Amino acid sequence: MPFSSLGLIPPLLQAVSDLSYATPTAIQSAAIPAILSGADLLGLAQTGSGKTAAFALPLLQRLQGKMGARPRVVQALVLVPTRELAVQVGDALKRYAQHLPQQPRIATVFGGVSINPQMMALRGGTDIVVATPGRLLDLIDHNALSIGRAAMLVLDEADRLLDLGFADEINRILSLLPPQRQNLFFSATFPAAVETLANGILSQPVRLEVEGTPEVAPDIAQSAIMVDTAKRTPLLRHLLQEHDWKRVLVFVATKYAAELVADKLRRNGIQAEPFHGELSQGKRTQVLMDLKASRLQVMVATDVAARGIDIAGLPAVINYDLPRSVTDYTHRIGRTGRAGQSGTAISFYSADTEAHLRLIENRLKLKLVREQIPGFEPAPVPQSEAAAALAEAQANGGIKGKRKSKKDKLREAAAQQAKS
Template structure:
């Protein structure tokens, strides 16, 4: 199937050709015709599947003959993170730049001054890409109105809820017109996400694209046993051994991000930390350096697991394991993109061994354990009763249960 068979306007087809899109992806083939028919769409597809163009192309098609009025938004795209907002905006603006009709695209997110964003929205906008919190700030400042929004897109909806945007989403939904088209895209559909979809969507067309074996990314998964204290030196050893020009290292906390990056720099490896407490300017500069090759290692917390697309990233390292199997999938999905191959390495400490077994179970794939000479694991695994499900992750049994606490309280009272 070609783009010309999907029903898109001729000017959009010309733009697609000029950009170099060859043929639609599976999610685009399934979603675009339904969106053009005006249907609500519930789209399930993994990262890197072409979701952005799946909703951006029909949105632009609908807007080609319409103009935004003062402070009104015709197409609203909500995303969970600043980085994803910028990435979606870049993709949409690339398409718009090849159209004969001028369409105004604005992107707003927190972490930067609100005043330039208010100024940019004074003339209205056709498409607004926003994080929920900053959008509500702009609404409170009377800088934008949603009463004429014709299309609402929730991109990475599972991540929106995971980051705690439920209250903000509810406020935004109350400000939108009842008559609108809703597009809901998510990689996973836990109960909370499905409940939100049931609330928002009106008799949606469900589009679910499961990767066929031939379409699955070429990612070699490795699991290396190592003691906690030896992880940084093992990381240095692997970087030097494999001569990776770029590697993304995932850690659990801001402190670990700063600490590991500092240790690598002191060992002659150009690294930088990447976490939510950095200013937006620092985050943007760090990503620019990483993408350009001026920075070899990006040490990131899970805020970077989605919404960041690094071309030709050869390796990902789980310095700390993620909290859930879903986050594991998104982490390793930073490599092996766009037909490239990649490697995803997880450091498995004795304490983390039960949790990694759970991740293996959830992804239905066993990853053989490896030992690197000079870094053999010597710590013994703790005795645990069980492991949790993938919602909260982590290892259960380390904290006292409610019953244990009640028993201890009763014993103390009887003494």
């Protein structure tokens, strides 16, 4: 099925051709006609399935004829969880819009940088806003923009928005939007909190599920290497040399680990940089640009990089630390094997973390290839200790989302205090 069969206008088809998009993905084939019809949409699609184009192309088409008036007002709002995804979506909208007769004004706004330049850029109004929730509300509070006439709302990576604690901000934003609008809701997973949010926003939505279908299932070779904690960095260096990967994304648990591992790699002659939420936006942007241009071989990142980052042709992802949740595992490895290419995802684990790895496997219904690399074999562990670790992990759920977070406990305590 070609893009021309989906009802898109010639300027958008020209943009698609310029970008060498051959045929639409499963989510694009299903979503574009539904969105063009004006229906609300609930799209469950894994990362890398092409959902940005699935909503951006029909969004631009539906707004033709509504843009260009003076003063400009926000016609469409796209909410995303991270700065990097905001930039990616904003850039994609501009590329798709390049041949449109009515050129939309597109504003991309996010926190972590000064608000003043963004306020200046919004003078004269804008047609489309791509925003992280906190910065959007900051700009509204500064009277820099209004969303009271937005005809379309897109929530992209809705599960991640809630994971990052944006529920209150989203509810406030919804209260500022007009009640009559088209709502497009995209999420890779559908836990209870996401279902509740979707039910409160969508009206008789078209429901699309493409996750795990053969057309979009990424070709990622997944494996796990057992290695003692102290040997992980030497093993990482060994893998870099053995496979000759030009670019690798390494995931760690903390900002401290990102800095430490990157420093150790640099001291061994490997071009590596940390990437985490406490870096300035300018530094994060530079690190990403260097990785994409192969000026950097290794980016050592926290889960701030697990979503919203598209690195074309990334050959490998290494879980130096296991992710806390199944969702994080899915999105981490989803940085490779994108756009029909193959990729490699390797997870390091030890005797202490094997139980956690088993829980991830069980909940994803997969069985990772287990390996031990000669020269990096782990020291033997008494069977009694391994059994105790597994029992403890099974008792408390082992994975984020199966036990209450600190924020949940604080909210429950506050509610209980209010009742008393």
